[in-house]
Amino acid sequence: MLRTPQLCIVQTIAREGPGLIGALAMERGWQLQVTQLWTDQPLPQPQQGQAFLLLGGPASANDGHGRIPELVRLCQYLLAQRIPAMGICLGLQVLAKARGGVIRAARQRELGWLDPQGQPWTLHQTPAGRRHPLLRGVPDPLPVFQLHGEEVVPERSVETMASSPLCHNQIAALGPAAYGVQGHMELDQAMVEHWFAEDDDLRPIAHQARFSQAGLEALMPVGRTLYGNWLTLASRRLASDPAISGDEVKWTP
Template sequence: MTVLIVKNCAREGPGTLGEILRSNSIEQEIVEIERAEEIPDPTGYEALIVMGGPASANDTTKAMKQEIAAIQQVARADMPYLGICLGMQALVKACGGRVIRNPIKEVGWKDLHGKEFSLELTPAGQKDTIFKGLEATLPIFHLHGETVELTHDMQLLATGKHCRNQVVKAGNNAYGFQGHLELTASMLDTWLAEDDDLKQLSSEEVKRDHAAVREEYESNSKKVFTNFLRTAGIL
């Protein structure tokens, strides 16, 4: 079995999701859309996974048009889809929703008042198999300035204080997460060195915050990604 992974940015790879795929001997084909690589027909794979990046789903670049078209193809086929950050926003855009500016940028582990970012599962989220075995409140790492407006037939699975639409579901098999569940320690080091928004924060503090929740965070992410693969019929 092979899943297709689209990377919008070189530094934003599959992280813990990649670890789950490798440990279950699931092949992954990665397309570097930032390097002008073409997205193959996604219906030839078991699932389409789209990662984050600094672009906007509202962009009219060739790369974003190609990405939106691939997601629409997957949605029409009711195929398994998982979108992270930009990948979530692109899902909503592809399925008829809107991508707009969020009232604030959510960056790192905490808001401007020092309160930890978290996901609060909705009743629909607590019933959905993607959150099986998880608590109703989960810590989340953020790196975004936009949010989404859902269509009436999309489900909201988790909310946040400063950005309401945190986890969404479109159709039967397409999921989008605004936050970065895939985050690993090595990825965080790279992002702190390269991302302009994260450079505004204290890297030592961000690393301390990560260390405090790392075990729980990686356990949660691996449960979510395993649940997704099982729901998709890949495991």
């Protein structure tokens, strides 16, 4: 019998938490397990009934020091075992790195609520995205909050579901159970306030904080739909695949 599903959240920095995803998961009966990567906490040992949420942070997926290589190895295992996974920002890039993809500096950093022309950042769905259940009910174009200076290089094995002129892989499928979002649709009010107060990349555009209320009013319903869709897909995956909903899965760091 399938256990109560557990969402394993890997957090690389204190201010980049799960936001509305945590509340949404608990509303749906998921248990949360949070690993704080900046401490000595070990990464979760994948077990039956688990999905993984890999969050953002200022590190690079290309880092050869700290705990990023360990996180890449975990992601290689998640991909190989087809364990449900969602990566946000750095999390997307680590998943892509784990499957052999290339992470490079973006042509232009995408930051905050507004693009260089002073317009809200938006993403446009690809034909694949419009057909995919992950984006069911999500508007096209869709709003996003941006905070990244690197990107996943486009390649055939990554199915792009939403893109922007400055960054091709904004929402992507990296396998039958793994997805990633480059921007941030998990934000809630507390997170935005902390980010503009604490993030070195956002301080130069602190004036954009005045757009936060209107931005969140547009963004949060989209985030709830998108990540609600993902939790549904993850639940179905756990229920249907005996390799991940049966006996405990073993992983060695």
